[in-house]
Amino acid sequence: MTKKRVSIFASGSGSNAEKFFEYFQNDTEIEIVSVFTNNKSAGVIDRANRFAIPHHVYNRTYWETGETIIEILEKEKVDFIVLAGFMLLIPGGLVKAYPDKIFNIHPALLPKFGGQGMYGMNVHKAVKVAAETESGITIHFVNENYDEGQIIAQVSCAIDSSDSAEEIAKKVLRLEHENYPKVVAEVIRKSI
Numbered sequence: 001m002t003k004k005r006v007s008i009f010a011s012g013s014g015s016n017a018e019k020f021f022e023y024f025q026n027d028t029e030i031e032i033v034s035v036f037t038n039n040k041s042a043g044v045i046d047r048a049n050r051f052a053i054p055h056h057v058y059n060r061t062y063w064e065t066g067e068t069i070i071e072i073l074e075k076e077k078v079d080f081i082v083l084a085g086f087m088l089l090i091p092g093g094l095v096k097a098y099p100d101k102i103f104n105i106h107p108a109l110l111p112k113f114g115g116q117g118m119y120g121m122n123v124h125k126a127v128k129v130a131a132e133t134e135s136g137i138t139i140h141f142v143n144e145n146y147d148e149g150q151i152i153a154q155v156s157c158a159i160d161s162s163d164s165a166e167e168i169a170k171k172v173l174r175l176e177h178e179n180y181p182k183v184v185a186e187v188i189r190k191s192i
């Protein structure tokens with residue numbers, strides 16, 4: 001059987017990307033075949049190199065239409081895409097080419113604390129200011145708008161009133177690492 005082929009898009013450190021590299025290392029049905037980044041200094045590049053996974057760097061201009069990216073994805077026979085801290089909007093052509101095949105994770109319980117500008121510490125600071133008693137992760141499909149695709153799974157964690165935004169971030173990142181590869185694996189396996 002040919003394995004389902006997954007590409008990871010990341011702009012930053014890539015700690016989630018690394019969890020995918022580890023999780024699928026010896027998988028018989030799913031493999032991570034490449035990484036795309038818009039940032040030539042992204043930490044994800046070193047991590048991909050350590051796992052001998054090829055990477056592509058394309059700056060912002062290429063993501064306006066996504067044509068070049070789509071050509072490469074087709075050449076690599078990529079079946080699914082995982083956004084792991086990818087900071088640019090996915091172009092419409094790419095969303096159309098991969099309907100319900102692009103995953104994203106948002107570090108809060110959508111629809112709260114989502115939308116443009118809501119990324120990284122901005123999210124956790126807003127959660128803190130709102131004095132929420134819980135936060136968590138949302139794994140969802142990607143459509144043309146930030147954080148609005150169909151929700152696949154949410155996992156929550158309790159927040160103490162004494163938690164700083166940084167502490168909330170740590171709790172949420174732990175949930176991301178524990179759940180993101182597992183949830184994506186379940187969805188992909190169902191498609192096989």
Ligand code: GRF
Nearest residue numbers: 012013014015016085105107
């Ligand atoms: C994560 O919090 C993710 O939810 C968000 O960006 C962060 C990426 O962290 N979209 P990393 O690059 O995977 O370490």
